[in-house]
Amino acid sequence: MKLRILIISAGVLLAACGKSSNDKPAPTGPASTLISDLQADTGASVGEPEEGKEQRPFYSLTFSFTTQRSRLIKSKADSIQYLKNTDWDIAFTQEYNSYVVVNNGAFTGTPGAGGPGKGAMVIVEKPYDQVTEAPSDETFENNGVHGVGWDSGNGYGWFFYSLSNHICVPVKNRTFVLRTASGKYAKLALLNIYKGNPPVVTDLFWPAPYLTFKYFVQTDGSRRLNTSN
């Protein structure tokens, strides 16, 4: 216990040092948008029975970068009415709404399948603020993914998930460069799935899924993605 406290205070000290010696120029550009605690489908539980939850598959949650409108897709009628258009850019799907996919009509098995969406995604191993330009079309074509979820260790996900404690740990310094549903370039950082964006979660029953993420859409059609924050 004492040892642990010592380690924590050492960590705090180090972090403090880092801050004071940081003389890099501040990044410049337009501001990003931070979405905190976007409530996804908190009514579903497909595992052990839980109070206030139904045992059924999770509803998908769509989100528009432009209008910030989110929508739970609960039924076939919802799917028909709300999915086959470019009014949304990403969807949070499957278990705990943790598989995040783009809106692309050609991506079978994703909510946008069969619609007009042109979304695409590329995983970039850089912190969000260091991603200043979208990669080439060729990169999207060759290295693109439909979405990101669990990272089994192969680098193709946004969170690690240990089956021993069933807790999602977001991968740090990994950014997702996107084409939105209408073909604009954007960058996205997926930050947390737990309510309140806690840095560390040890409680399996911490309220989830509440999504915290940050993004920026380049509206002028260029590939520039530098932002001030």
Place this chain on the structure above:
Amino acid sequence: MNTKLLGLLAIALLAACSKDDAPPGPEEPGGSAGNPVKTGTYRVVNLVADTNATSAGDAVSLYYSLEENRVVPASQRQTGNWDIVFYGIYNSSVYPNNGNAVGSPGFGGPGKAEIAVIVDRKFDVAYYDTTHFKPTQLPIPAALWSEAYNKVTTVPAGLRFVTRDIGLDHFLGGFDGWGYYDFYGSLFPGNPQKAHVVYTMPRVLIVKTHKGRYAKLIMESIYKDSPANPDRTHKPGYITFRYSIQMDGSTNLNIP
């Protein structure tokens, strides 16, 4: 420590021998000379990867040389002596030995192997929901394994090889794989023995070995004695697979 490790490997090797196997070559610490198999079909039965495997964490990695039909010690993970590794949860990630395979034991090493999975949706509909990516019937009829396997007589033109793993099919990710992981037992509601079960599917993997030869491979089971309808009472960590390797360097996989 070393002797313990060697002991485990010896057990794994013994388990690897099945009736229709060519006898595995002797253990060679350097491994460079090698003892390559002939062009042919080999079946590896109850290969012991990690019998203590649970869904609670990664299993012990298991390195395999398709060219020599043998387990390769973990101490040689950064050599070209193996072609594939069974890695991660339930050993479900089949990585090629490739220095560019991020997150795998061969990363940064000399390995040049690559892997691909053949996905034939017209065939898949016999057992699989191609929109929601899950089996439509369990157990999947055993005859489909032979059918899928025999259909592959050459390396398909335009097949996309990767250096990442082929593993669990669309499990919180967008990749086609060889096995369906029913994480919550959702295919069998109310039966806790059916949660965290991996069902193999009749999907053929193509491996380009480290030395550049082609093999087709099909996973049969990750449970001891290959139960047709596995559940939590079966022991994971026993890998059974079949493969056919073409040693002449061609893409011909019409191998009896």
